[in-house]
Amino acid sequence: MRREQDTPMSARVPADVEKPDKIVFGLTARQAAILGATGLLLWGLYQATHTVVSPVVFTAVAIPIAGVAFAVVTLRRDGLALDAWLLAAWRQRRAPRRLVPADNVRGDTVPDAPAWVGIQAGPLPAPLRLPAEAISTEGAIDLGAQGTAHAAACSTVNFGLRTAGEQNSLIGGFSRWLHSLSGPVQIVVRAQRLDLEPYLDVLADEAGGLPHPALEQACLGHVDFLRELSRSRGLLRRHVTVVLRQPATGRHGRDTSAAQTVARRAQEAARALRGCEVVVAPLDGAQAHAVLGAAADPNGGPQATRAGTASGVVTARPDLRHLTPGDTAAEAAEDVEV
Known part of the structure; x- marks a missing residue:
């Protein structure tokens, strides 16, 4: 009678099938391009300043710059090369913090508030863009x-x-x-x-x-x-x-x-x-x-209601534009129609 194996087998599967190829000195094309551009920049600066700057001084300045470039292309954080991680951090820093649903997803900005709104709410939020279009x-x-x-x-x-x-x-x-x-x-x-x-x-x-x-x-x-x-x-x-x-x-x-x-x-x-x-x-x-x-929406359900989008039309009765400071908020809310 054939016995089964005592322990389960393990299968070798590539961990990163999209890993870029290394072309020279264990560096990828992007890493080699960054180091090459840094080397050419330092060489150009040396040729432009060697008549007025001592080679010792230039070397003292060039070594930290070359070290930073080497660290950027070789170190990794959160599974990314440091240059890619820094680029992602820069993009995230520049991205808007407040996103709202908008009908005009093709546009660049959310429509401004109507002219009859006299409150300055600060910068408008950016439209929320989902990866799925259809x-x-x-x-x-x-x-x-x-x-x-x-x-x-x-x-x-x-x-x-x-x-x-x-x-x-x-x-x-x-x-x-x-x-x-x-x-x-x-x-x-x-x-x-x-x-x-x-x-x-x-x-x-x-x-x-x-x-x-x-x-x-x-x-x-x-x-x-x-x-x-x-x-x-x-x-x-x-x-x-x-x-x-x-x-x-x-x-x-x-x-x-x-x-x-x-x-x-x-x-x-x-x-x-x-x-x-x-x-x-x-x-x-x-x-x-x-x-x-x-x-x-993990906590939502089939009965959840959908909120209005940021580009929804807001209208008001003409007499709303002439409200005096003494008018109450309740009276103003009754005259607004969304």
Whole structure:
């Protein structure tokens, strides 16, 4: 009889498939360009100042500059090269802090307040720009210049209860899918609080229809156990979503080829992960919209109301413009129409 392996196997998967190639002295093209530009700048300064500045003085000034340039291209922080990290920090510093929904997402600014508003509220907020511009009925998410994405819901597998041989099979199938990837993929695991009360109410109501009293008692005992568990523990429900993205290839209009390609990749992922006992269901347009909405507003629900956008029209009656300082705020609010 063939024995199963005592310990599960491990599969080697590239950690960073988008890591840039090193071209010279262990440096990437960007790092070599930064160091080369710094060297040329220092050489040009030396040629321009060597007749009036002592070489010792120039060397004392040039060494710290060269050291800073070398540190910028070699050091890393938060998984990024220091030059990329500094560029991201500079962009984040210059980005507006206050963002609001706006209908004119193509515009650069939020419309100014009407002329009859006499209060200066300071700088206006910037319009909130979401990556997704449109969602087709088939579930293709248009990301504009970033291409097209497609989301698929995935089931989970209880890995800890499997034998070593079964775990080896699952790991092997998952690693084969990772090695077969030909484009950007993101695996999103989102946790949401689970409310068992609707389910428990239905279970308790249907317990009386069971064919034997012992089954009814067992069902009610299970309901009591779950209610106690819900009161004593914070129950969570996890949603696993695989998002596949295809970079844009067209320059104008919707990229239909990218949408078709990413949809085909979603079907290929469903077939590949089926061997890992993971059920992958590509999302259609309505389901993708619901997933994006839940990710943007985790605490919201289907009954949540949508606030007005910053570009909504605000009108007033003509007599509102002639309000005197003695008018109360309530009277002014009654005359405003949004």
